[in-house]
Amino acid sequence: MMKRRFFIGISIFLVGIVIAIGIGTISNILTPFKSFSLTVDNQSDDDISSIEIGLIDMDSKELFTSPIKKDHMKKFKPTLNLSGEGAIYLKYTDAKGQSTQETVCGYTEYLSGYSTITITNEGVTVVQQCN
Structure with missing residues (x-):
């Protein structure tokens, strides 16, 4: 049970990082426009x-x-x-x-x-x- 919560917490953290990187990349792509x-x-x-x-x-x-x-x-x-x-x-x-x-x-x-x-x-x- 404890391992499962840890895994879910790490997964949510990693998804948040991927979303933040994606938003930054899209912002950089759109800057010239x-x-x-x-x-x-x-x-x-x-x-x-x-x-x-x-x-x-x-x-x-x-x-x-x-x-x-x-x-x-x-x-x-x-x-x-x-x-x-x-x-x-x-x-x-x-x-x-x-x-x-x-x-x-x-x-x-x-x-x-x-x-x-x-x-x-x-x-x-x-x-x-x-x-």
Whole structure:
């Protein structure tokens, strides 16, 4: 009787783990089809004082003024309006007042997927997975 309860408990635990892994896998598969998000990883020596995310050559942009401290990361979900196809830029301003603009999604039709930008003292790295 005790062995049976132990076996049932272990079985329930293992089924829970399999379900959790399955949900995580499905979430990762669907990420490129979710609304566009941008993660900014500030690995520079300066804080980032503002972030502007917008569509290149279109009048759709959003300004975020919550600072990103050095060695911190922040995720943004901009509300942009796109008709047709376009590209997404990021313009950031550091604590010294210097602004830099980078393309974070070279082509999009659906404003979906994600990009990650890493800002260092040496430059910027962009990884894009957008649609």
